[in-house]
Amino acid sequence: MEINHNKQIVGLFKTLIEKKRLGHAYLFSGMESSGKGETAVAIAKLINCxxxxxxxxxxxxTCLKIEGRSHPDVITIDNEFGESIKIEQIRNILSQVKLRPYMAEKRVIIIENIENFTQESANxxxxxxEEPSASSLLVLTTSDLEKCLDTVKSxxxxxxxxxxxxxxxxxxxxxxxxEKPEKLSFSSQYSQGCLGRAKVLLEGGFFEEKNKIIDKFISQGINTDQMKKMLEDKKKTKDFLNIIFSWLHDALLLKTGMGLDNIVHQDRLADLTSFQERYSYEELTGLKDHLITIHKMFNEKFNVSISMNILQSLLKV
Ligand SMILES: [Zn+2]
Structure with a gap:
């Protein structure tokens, strides 16, 4: 699906190309799924269309080849998991910077998530x-600018x-x-303004899934066996923790009368209202703090099933 919110950046690049003022290396920084990679691909098309x-x-x-990632002069490396990319691969790709493109105006090399580079790759x-080439453009992306080398950034x-x-x-x-307005609204709020993430949520049936989890955990209660299933793998656990966190966050917003605009689960407003009425403000804060601790444990790779069972037992279902 073609919706891109970074039209302004693409427009700016068009001006740079027209005025022949395109630089040799750009670094796009922003949250995960904020459209950095998509924009990099759009720029490759812009240069070569x-x-x-x-x-x-x-x-x-040319545009179709770039879109299908089959253009020989547009190379993308996604470095999401850092170590999995070998230094030889990086060297091999970077060595192409100096070569003339096979068929394009300019070779475009897109390297995503450079914050995960090993020291060797970063060097x-x-x-x-340090040795730019007029025949290539490097587009780098990061979701953590702090972690990138200053020498690269400069x-x-x-x-x-x-x-x-x-x-x-x-x-x-x-x-x-x-889709229904409440589903679109949820996907927007839950993605925290990231178009890419919102699309993944909409296309992956996340809205229906989160409502099943809320029904089970908040309204019916999950027994130990069911909990095991919910925490079967990393992705499921992460989603589960995040959904419950957003629910408790919403409940606290309602409790403090902070306005309805920032509520993520707008589609469950009646349930949220009756949920928060069953707890005092201190109790809700306590539940949220408990969940924050569980989140930390999860990030440090501890098993969280016992803690989640305790949290479940604290809920008034
Ligand atoms: Zn074209």
């Missing part, structure tokens, strides 16, 4: 940045990607998805 007008056409053979990248033009305001994101989602 065969029928460029206001923007790239997204129909010509290889730095060496490439050699790139940095663009910051901000989360979108709720109304704006709901508007964009409406263009692409024929």
């Amino acid at each position: 065969e029928e460029l007008k206001e923007s790239f056409c997204d129909r010509c053979p 290889a990248l730095l060496k490439t940045l 050699r790139c033009h940095i663009f910051l990607f901000y989360p979108l305001a709720h109304e704006k994101l709901v508007g964009l989602l409406k263009e692409g998805y024929d």
